[in-house]
Amino acid sequence: MNRYVNAIAIGLVVCGIARAEVTVSDAWVRASLPQQRATGAFMKIHSNGERLRLVGAESAVAGVAEIHEMRIENDIARMGPVAGVDIVPGATVELRPGGYHVMLMDLHRALEAGTEVPLVLVFEGAGGEPRRVPVTASVKPLNTRVGGHRQ
Amino acid sequence: MTPRRGTRRCWTHCVLALALAVTIAGGVAAADGEFHAKKLVHASEHPFQLPDQDGTLRSSGDFKGRVVLIFFGFTHCPDVCPTELARLADVLDRLTPELARQVQVIFVTLDPVRDTPELLRGYVAAFSPDFMALRGSEAETAALAEDFRVFYRRIEGSAADRYMLEHSAYIHAIDKQGRLRLRIPGSLGTAEIASDVRRLLAE
Numbered sequence: 001m002n003r004y005v006n007a008i009a010i011g012l013v014v015c016g017i018a019r020a021e022v023t024v025s026d027a028w029v030r031a032s033l034p035q036q037r038a039t040g041a042f043m044k045i046h047s048n049g050e051r052l053r054l055v056g057a058e059s060a061v062a063g064v065a066e067i068h069e070m071r072i073e074n075d076i077a078r079m080g081p082v083a084g085v086d087i088v089p090g091a092t093v094e095l096r097p098g099g100y101h102v103m104l105m106d107l108h109r110a111l112e113a114g115t116e117v118p119l120v121l122v123f124e125g126a127g128g129e130p131r132r133v134p135v136t137a138s139v140k141p142l143n144t145r146v147g148g149h150r151q
Numbered sequence: 152m153t154p155r156r157g158t159r160r161c162w163t164h165c166v167l168a169l170a171l172a173v174t175i176a177g178g179v180a181a182a183d184g185e186f187h188a189k190k191l192v193h194a195s196e197h198p199f200q201l202p203d204q205d206g207t208l209r210s211s212g213d214f215k216g217r218v219v220l221i222f223f224g225f226t227h228c229p230d231v232c233p234t235e236l237a238r239l240a241d242v243l244d245r246l247t248p249e250l251a252r253q254v255q256v257i258f259v260t261l262d263p264v265r266d267t268p269e270l271l272r273g274y275v276a277a278f279s280p281d282f283m284a285l286r287g288s289e290a291e292t293a294a295l296a297e298d299f300r301v302f303y304r305r306i307e308g309s310a311a312d313r314y315m316l317e318h319s320a321y322i323h324a325i326d327k328q329g330r331l332r333l334r335i336p337g338s339l340g341t342a343e344i345a346s347d348v349r350r351l352l353a354e
Contacts, residue, residue, distance in 0.1 A: 030233060033270060035267055035269060035270040035273075036270060037265070037312065038229060040229030064309060064313065066309070070231060072337055072338075075336050076318065077228075077317060077319075079231075079306070080317075081308075097230045097233075097234050098230065098231075101229055105308070106310075143278045145238065
């Protein structure tokens with residue numbers, strides 16, 4: 001037990017104790033076809049420390065990654081970039097179909113289901129340098145449906 | 152707390168009774184031939200003729216005798232388009248194979264510049280081998296969208312080829328006589344859509 005406590009303590013010192021903990025889970029990307037230059041990445045983001053704002057993203061598989069929002073207004077799908085997504089401490093913000101997503105554009109290659117894609121999420125906090133959080137997202141089939149009877 | 156319990160129970164009963172009444176009324180209404188989706192007041196034909204993903208010219212008349220479910224979208228759409236196509240695949244899965252064969256799902260691209268026939272071929276096949284994609288010229292696409300009262304608008308991105316398209320998110324249902332009958336919103340569940348399709352097939 002002590003060993004773990006020490007390890008955590010050392011970890012905190014190394015990371016800089018004041019830093020908030022950001023957890024990104026269930027990250028996935030919709031598979032893309034060879035000529036498709038864009039797709040979306042989705043995930044859950046949780047901060048147990050300071051208030052953060054997701055302001056950007058990067059990925060080795062895409063020329064450009066932006067934070068986008070899709071919303072249905074009067075049966076019209078509106079979509080486009082947003083300045084940022086607030087991550088309130090204690091709450092889990094979900095980037096999911098029908099809401100926010102990381103828009104991966106200028107894809108360098110087709111993303112095949114079953115593979116993994118590296119992402120870096122960029123957060124702004126109360127002050128200082130932006131925080132860069134690496135995330136590994138699993139590629140799910142193109143026909144993945146969230147919130148329905150079949151995944 | 153205790154003196155109020157009787158009142159609260161009465162309320163609970165009232166609410167339950169009301170919920171039951173609404174459920175029964177809804178059930179009866181559906182059995183009477185009401186659709187879950189929005190029924191168009193004037194059911195009329197909206198003829199079209201466009202090449203499919205294999206280059207074969209398809210006319211609206213080819214689908215008479217079947218129910219057609221049409222969705223307008225684009226493959227660079229990260230969210231609503233794949234979701235709606237996956238939902239349409241689920242609708243077909245909810246029908247018996249015999250009924251499903253009498254339904255044609257069509258994806259009309261609003262982005263013929265980026266959506267090449269090859270891309271469309273792989274795209275619709277990812278959802279169902281039976282789905283069809285139609286791709287017209289930009290002018291044909293605009294005319295067909297206008298005829299179906301489908302709104303779409305190009306949203307410029309950070310580079311010329313990074314544009315997005317805002318677009319109507321509903322699915323259209325065409326009956327066996329080729330008449331545009333229903334506008335199905337994204338909020339309608341696949342069980343309800345399947346029910347509406349069965350109703351159209353039974354006409």
